Amino acid sequence: MTLSGELLIGGTARRGQSGEIFGYDAATGEKLPGSFGGASASDLEEAAALAWEAFAKFRETGLEERAVFLETIAEQVLSTGEPLVERAMAETGLPRGRIEGERMRTVIQLRMFAAEVRRGAFQELRLDPADPERKPAPKPDLRLRNIALGPVAVFGASNFPLAFSVAGGDTASALAAGCPVIVKAHSAHPGTSEIVGRAVQRAVEICGLPAGTFALLFDAGREIGQGLVADKRIRAVGFTGSRTGGTALMKIAASRAQPIPVYAEMSSINPVILLPQALRSRAAEIGRAFVGSLTLGAGQFCTNPGLILALEGDGLDTFVQAASEALAQASAQTMLTGGICQSYKNGVAKLQGHAKVRQVALGLEGTGQQASAALFEVSAADFLADRHLQDEIFGAASLVVRCGSEAELDKVLQVLEGQLTVALHMAEGDEGIAQRLLPELELMAGRVLVNGFGTGVEVSPAMVHGGPYPATSDGRSTSVGTLAIYRFLRPVCYQDFPQSLLPKPLGSL
Amino acid sequence: MTLSGELLIGGTARRGQSGEIFGYDAATGEKLPGSFGGASASDLEEAAALAWEAFAKFRETGLEERAVFLETIAEQVLSTGEPLVERAMAETGLPRGRIEGERMRTVIQLRMFAAEVRRGAFQELRLDPADPERKPAPKPDLRLRNIALGPVAVFGASNFPLAFSVAGGDTASALAAGCPVIVKAHSAHPGTSEIVGRAVQRAVEICGLPAGTFALLFDAGREIGQGLVADKRIRAVGFTGSRTGGTALMKIAASRAQPIPVYAEMSSINPVILLPQALRSRAAEIGRAFVGSLTLGAGQFCTNPGLILALEGDGLDTFVQAASEALAQASAQTMLTGGICQSYKNGVAKLQGHAKVRQVALGLEGTGQQASAALFEVSAADFLADRHLQDEIFGAASLVVRCGSEAELDKVLQVLEGQLTVALHMAEGDEGIAQRLLPELELMAGRVLVNGFGTGVEVSPAMVHGGPYPATSDGRSTSVGTLAIYRFLRPVCYQDFPQSLLPKPLGSL
Incomplete structure (x- = not known):
């Protein structure tokens, strides 16, 4: 054609007649016809x-x-x-x-x-x-x-x-x-x-x-x-x-x-909240599914899971461990444009250089306009102290926020901006805390999910792809x-x- | 009480504890208990x-x-x-x-x-x-x-x-x-x-x-x-x-x-358009009904008819004549507050002092916080030349815009701002022009009326009391x-x- x-x-x-623009091959950076x-x-x-x-x-x-x-x-x-x-x-x-x-x-x-x-x-x-x-x-x-x-x-x-x-x-x-x-x-x-x-x-x-x-x-x-x-x-x-x-x-x-x-x-960082019993029963499984969602389409989804919230404990350690292992094997992926790739790398570098943030895993390296997935963690207290930690990094980067208590989790939820989606991972025994959190989540996001990730956006009458400002x-x-x-x-x-x-x-x- | x-x-x-306010008797200006x-x-x-x-x-x-x-x-x-x-x-x-x-x-x-x-x-x-x-x-x-x-x-x-x-x-x-x-x-x-x-x-x-x-x-x-x-x-x-x-x-x-x-x-001036056959068949009747709507509640309605648009001719003259006679007998009415009364009087004085605007009737004089109804007229050309002529005068004042042709009427409609209501007065034979104008009117207002005035706002499911900015x-x-x-x-x-x-x-x- x-x-x-x-x-x-x-x-x-x-x-x-007012200037011209060109298409570029995202993989090679070469000008297309x-x-x-x-x-x-x-x-x-x-x-x-x-x-x-x-x-x-x-x-x-x-x-x-x-x-x-x-x-x-x-x-x-x-x-x-x-x-x-x-x-x-x-x-x-x-x-x-x-x-x-x-x-x-x-x-x-x-x-x-x-x-x-x-x-x-x-x-x-x-x-x-x-x-x-x-x-x-x-x-x-x-x-x-x-x-x-x-x-x-x-x-x-x-x-x-x-x-x-x-x-x-x-x-x-x-x-x-x-x-x-x-x-x-x-x-x-x-x-x-x-x-x-x-x-x-x-x-x-x-x-x-x-x-x-x-x-x-x-x-x-x-x-x-x-x-x-x-x-x-x-x-x-x-x-x-x-x-x-x-x-x-x-x-x-x-x-x-x-x-x-x-x-x-x-913009949206789509918080994912891992409740205690979910972590106890299937932390590793959730960790692997999370990486699948995070790296889908090089993470270039508005609904990409950019923030993980959970209570400290063995379950969270297992989750981070499993996610790290899966992410370490994730191939670098070509990003949409050179500019987007550079912004992503800048965002990742910022977290890497952040005194309070720890890098827990990095995906495989790529070349040119390819970017590696990245996973970080931070304590809730440090997250609360720097509101820039909720800036969206468009691409396959995510930040785990380790909360010392439910009260601390509540505090984190209260400072979060409006979101497109928020997800809850829960198992038997988590109903109480889920019930308690739900009102906050409804007010924060246009879509609330249970045991899933927001990256799939169904085209159907009951879908909401929206959410409070600045989502x-x-x-x-x-x-x-x-x-x-x-x-x-x-x-x-x-x-x-x-x-x-x-x-x-x-x-x- | x-x-x-x-x-x-x-x-x-x-x-x-932060300052105090008082209620005032609108009729006497005296401080109420x-x-x-x-x-x-x-x-x-x-x-x-x-x-x-x-x-x-x-x-x-x-x-x-x-x-x-x-x-x-x-x-x-x-x-x-x-x-x-x-x-x-x-x-x-x-x-x-x-x-x-x-x-x-x-x-x-x-x-x-x-x-x-x-x-x-x-x-x-x-x-x-x-x-x-x-x-x-x-x-x-x-x-x-x-x-x-x-x-x-x-x-x-x-x-x-x-x-x-x-x-x-x-x-x-x-x-x-x-x-x-x-x-x-x-x-x-x-x-x-x-x-x-x-x-x-x-x-x-x-x-x-x-x-x-x-x-x-x-x-x-x-x-x-x-x-x-x-x-x-x-x-x-x-x-x-x-x-x-x-x-x-x-x-x-x-x-x-x-x-x-x-x-x-x-704010809204709620244009009323008088079509030729309506004027031919019942100009005087419309003129009297118009004054009834204009003076209702001392004109202090968001939907008060502040602008009349019609084609030049005998019918319009009859309308203005009938409206003038009715208005000249309209009692002065107490306005809501001294400030509103003063604003109204300022607005009327502005039209009275306007080189291109002619005062055609003034209601009975009142005292204190009472205001007299007022009716003015202006040519379409002069109306088009001064966009302040569509500023709302909150109260019982209205302006008749005399249009030399349908084309001129169209021009006036095109410069009008968003409105709460717009009314069409029509009779047999006006269907063609009404059909032609309707799309413009729908885009201008939240409610379009035929053979009525907007001052009655029904409380019911199909009501729209709204309209494009700045209404x-x-x-x-x-x-x-x-x-x-x-x-x-x-x-x-x-x-x-x-x-x-x-x-x-x-x-x-």
Whole structure:
């Protein structure tokens, strides 16, 4: 497949003239074929104008039409075949199985939202019938529905080049809600973005939707991304990335003449709490499973287990021992980008140089953009004394916090920031302490797991991939699962409308 | 009834030592009996600590228990009897019928949320069952519910001393969600606030709930209100008031270590669009009805019709003529406070002194804190040239914008800010233009009405009392109607929980 490196705007493709970006082979660091032209302010202007124009028609598409559109995107993404897989593998360093699985996940997400659109519950249709006889004043006819917010800017994530990128969850849920989407491609996988962007563009054409329903922009700097969030026609933002990036966008959005919601999924260290009886009965087993979760995809998951909390004792020693042995044999893995690899190494070096932190294991060494897994430990008192010890290290590094007592464990839990997930490992006899901790855990995270790790994020209606700040910018929302559609909707009430003027879904109530 | 002027904290009452505030008779300007002690930082600290402590138990109260609590508040508010009515009338200058009606509205709101709590749909309970046989990985058991955000700070409104105040919609919906509430009393009606606050406090005690479930603070300055929004134990804010006040709270909330949502209902001029056939067939009738809506409650409604848009012609002239005649006979009315009255007079004087604005009618003159209704007109071109002409004048003033063409009407609509309501007056033959305008109106406001005025805000499930910024801080929400409960909830997912650890509502799915 030849990559043109063009911007996709309004059903056409054209070369961006504002700088250029390239894809790199994550394994070798070599430049991959293709050069991607950066968008200029006038490209952004055109994309935003077309999105606004498209919004009028797209938001009122029928449920069936919109569902078919999402399914057509899914088909088109699937039909990209081998070229997409190869390009994504090269740009990210992720193995074939992962990329193929992630494409299927992307397809499943699109189909799930198609089903959700057909179901129609997201419209929240309500009718309070009129009562002209009511005293002292007649009761009006009131009808409610949710309408789409407007065009949405989506920022692709580095670590999920398909499922959280051009046609990923943010795009799927925004389109499902009736919002046109402008994607700012992540510069770590421009070729993957182009291939998927063209698939979405084809689906727009096949379904006969307004050309402005979708656009893909490359950005050689930060101006276009920031400009999108500031643009008056953009009415919401979906973002997955760093806390620095997310909070910068939040600031721009809040200082607009009309502030807009930013749904930024930013950082999480996903505490794992090992309860005493679980450690007594299967510490080594948990240790090995933990390393499996920690090293999955080179640890580049938002839900990666970056913090282990447990009470001192033989069980914890056994856990650390088993985890250390498993981790020492873990191969170095290619990270997504040179920058991410360097950040990871800096984070690990910081812990290595920390006076109170002890390194307990290091994975096998690698070359170039490969990184070794790492496991550290620290006492609860020392953890409590340095709040930077809860900074996320994006990658396969984790820190065991040894607590001298339940009271100390409580103290650690109380200082932890908002999280995407928190996991409890428990066995018979741990119910009491688990019950006691649960309220704290619910308030801390969007998902609480028992006897598992958060790295698997199921695509299904009951999933919550969100959590209190700074895990996300808005703990009331989720970016995975069907509830994600509600991020892009707002209610409108229609009072005493004549039948002829009522929006279609409200007419038949 | 003797008013003690005490702060209500943790089931007790005690005198605030940080300054004092007084209630004033709106009609005479005289000081009313009672002096209310302002809260200090340590009062705030204690109320917040108790609210946080209460939160643990209160958020897990059963649906029936919580519903009964809301109904008990309703009973207690009703049982305040004549003393509440008299004090509220004195402090606000509002007539008996209005105060009695507003108390009933407050009671109805509390009962509506009790019913909503019993229905339980707000919990959003979901189950995705496990599938241990699924390949390539087993599917976990996932359950979802909404949980309460945490203690909520509520700022009472000046203009609805009961329905949007101590036991008003924000308080009712926050309590319904399972959030303890700390109310910052509006200084325009401290006596009313105390009476209602004591009613809520009695309900807390009768129902055996934690004493920190509710608190009422008086604030002689702004520190306590601002301190509440900054306090780490406060997790959301409900506010009804000025744009200056609302945006100040938004700023504090956004700059916290953990930002929290602010639901501020701020300002709206509620455009009313008179379509040609409606004017042709019943211009005078609409003009009289308009003045009725404009002058209701001295115009002190968030949904007051502050802007009339229509095409030039005989019909518009007839409308203005009829409205002018009705308005010229409108009695001056006592406004809520001296400050509000002065602001209103300043706003009217500004329009009177505006080179491009023509005063077409003035209501009867009053004395003291009474204000006369006022009607102005301006050409669309001049309206477009001065964006301050859409500043809200809180009170019974309205501006007619004369549009030379439909294109000019469109231009005016495009520059309007977000609104709570927008109304269309139409008759046979206006369907085409109404259809054309509707998409713009939906995007502008939370409620669109046909052949009515927004001043009546029904308390019912399909109501939306919200709208895009700056009508409110968050256009995705409503402060009236059952959807208001969702402002104070967030979803949590429970993965692979043993039955014994599952929160009760999730165990029986």
